[in-house]
Amino acid sequence: MKKLIVLLTDYGYRDPYVGVVKGVIKSINPEAEVIDLTHGVERHNILEAAVILAVSAKYFPRNTVFVVVVDPGVGSSRRSILIETSNYILLGPDNGCLTLLAEQDGVKRVFDISNSKYKLPEVSYTFHGRDIFAPVAAWISKGVPLEEVGEEISYSEIVKLTFEKPIVNERDKSIKATVVYIDVFGNIMTNISNMDLSKLNPSFGSKINIEAGASIHTCVFEASFSRVPEGELACYINSWGYFEIAVNKGNAAAKLRVKQGDGIVIKQVEQLVDNT
Amino acid sequence: MKKLIVLLTDYGYRDPYVGVVKGVIKSINPEAEVIDLTHGVERHNILEAAVILAVSAKYFPRNTVFVVVVDPGVGSSRRSILIETSNYILLGPDNGCLTLLAEQDGVKRVFDISNSKYKLPEVSYTFHGRDIFAPVAAWISKGVPLEEVGEEISYSEIVKLTFEKPIVNERDKSIKATVVYIDVFGNIMTNISNMDLSKLNPSFGSKINIEAGASIHTCVFEASFSRVPEGELACYINSWGYFEIAVNKGNAAAKLRVKQGDGIVIKQVEQLVDNT
């Protein structure tokens, strides 16, 4: 099957950066197919790119080449790397943006992209998406073997993203967690997986307290945000399999005043069981 | 001819939602071609999506599969439907977003998308674009017969969009109309068609009064907004065939303080004919 190239960057949609990256790819491999995962990553937000890549990859065909360019260190001495995982090929700067997916999918080999043969003849200091990642992705989509891009290095040598695991306290039915992504609607995605939440095992309609900063908000656990009245808080397992807080037709991040990286605590509200 | 899949959503460009929808499509049918109509529909604005679909469809090849996901009721009990029209195949939630085009193009058959065979194995409560509409569109683009997606239902059973017709008063040369779309430039598109306007039959250069809220604005009827000086109001039949009000190099919606759904009245200014 033809290899797909998927782009994930913080280039935005105003400038010609993404278009030029595609021009380079099509100049090398006219048969390549390119899909935009998004170019709306917050500028220089490596964690955001890493989370997006980790939750999205499984919806793409095997052997897809993912090119991630969120690269505050472009022009410094950071390496450009390629990670071969069980199912995918990942290209990006050595700053951790690839490692959440890599560890989840299973690392096979890592390469330092040092072979100038597959880069553009002139590599600028500030646009490696165009000069390094686009041409290397295009050559790989054309069948160049991965080991051609540079010397193999150990996974232990590269930068990892520290991504704290949530701490479940089964005794008081609480989970200490982190906000990992806030989408354009203001929905708050946490690092609490479906599996983590199953230790509290809330039923639909039960209440959960969210401690964010100095305030506590009570919200109903539901199948989705559309089950609560407009303007009210709901929490649920989102479509990626993570615990999320939303306001039906509103903005939860604004209401709770949280941002990506913030710690929150969720706690099941005790149900008074009436045994009379 | 290969079927094209066209996406129209309110997902925006910041999050990976659109990219993942394409990943699902390419995973099922690597040969599918996907075009973005726009993902900039205002969040949950069903009328906006319906208008965009109705004016745009005729510029696409016959048999194009349109996937419309503007879906405030996702996760509730609303159905997912497929409408076969004379020229196209329409997929979306049963909330009216498809019906303006369907009635204009002619309804052939309607199906409730209930067959789980063509959905993703796990259907989330909040992302039916990925879990239902993308895979069903991909299978259809691969040749799966429409009746495979679920049981046929009657067009009378589905939700329609009420879209008031303009009221032409030929005696006082006025039309009572509705603002149906405001584009990014602030141009105000009404539901007055070329045909409706022909009953007033204004000539280029004649004046038309626009009553919007408590104020009346006089503007010149022209072939296009570029025929009036910068900063001035013009009205004209727009490129979709509807009566539109614009400010040359300015923002008419801001100037007239109107928004989508507002009623306005247009009235031809009497021409004093000098018969001396």
Added chain:
Amino acid sequence: MKKLIVLLTDYGYRDPYVGVVKGVIKSINPEAEVIDLTHGVERHNILEAAVILAVSAKYFPRNTVFVVVVDPGVGSSRRSILIETSNYILLGPDNGCLTLLAEQDGVKRVFDISNSKYKLPEVSYTFHGRDIFAPVAAWISKGVPLEEVGEEISYSEIVKLTFEKPIVNERDKSIKATVVYIDVFGNIMTNISNMDLSKLNPSFGSKINIEAGASIHTCVFEASFSRVPEGELACYINSWGYFEIAVNKGNAAAKLRVKQGDGIVIKQVEQLVDNT
């Protein structure tokens, strides 16, 4: 090789304009491949479009068809033109948006797109991207000879963009220049090319004064902005080969209060050479 069609417009991403342009292209030539250079050009900013086209084109394959629609004069009497250059085919309004690239790449022939055979049957007054440029581009990508689109005209007849050259003063080591592009990050690109700057020949780490309006800012000349501490000004040759001013992880245009078209003066700060 199959001809690529590349779109560059100020249509933005909210409305269905770009999607419909692609629908027209695919209706005429289902095999056409379309790439978005960007649709984020500032509304009616012809210079911005011209600069983007001029710096981007060389990253696309030979024979690429570029369609540029930044067209404040749509609906007036301005012509629609096609310019064949040494490597590319350029389509757009006759307002100068194509001429920076045309002069840089070498003009071969110019045509007035007057043959209605390759336009849509009904040409609107306000959407020539859909009614003229999209169908003509599609027919050309299908092999229609260029001379079919209309009568050949002289390059001297069309509107050129006046684009001032920087003035280098080698005596006092200064260059009088113009801001030609400000990207979404606020990086300030000038019209000073690598070649122009070589007459001053600053070394990495040396200081350059930037006079913008009434203020003077000193910044360090580096290989890239990432070589200076966060929040500080750097200047460097950008990835397109032009002198640019940026703030590492900040917004230089906001800091210097400059906008596109502004004049600035850069001046090398004298180095006191210590010969003791």
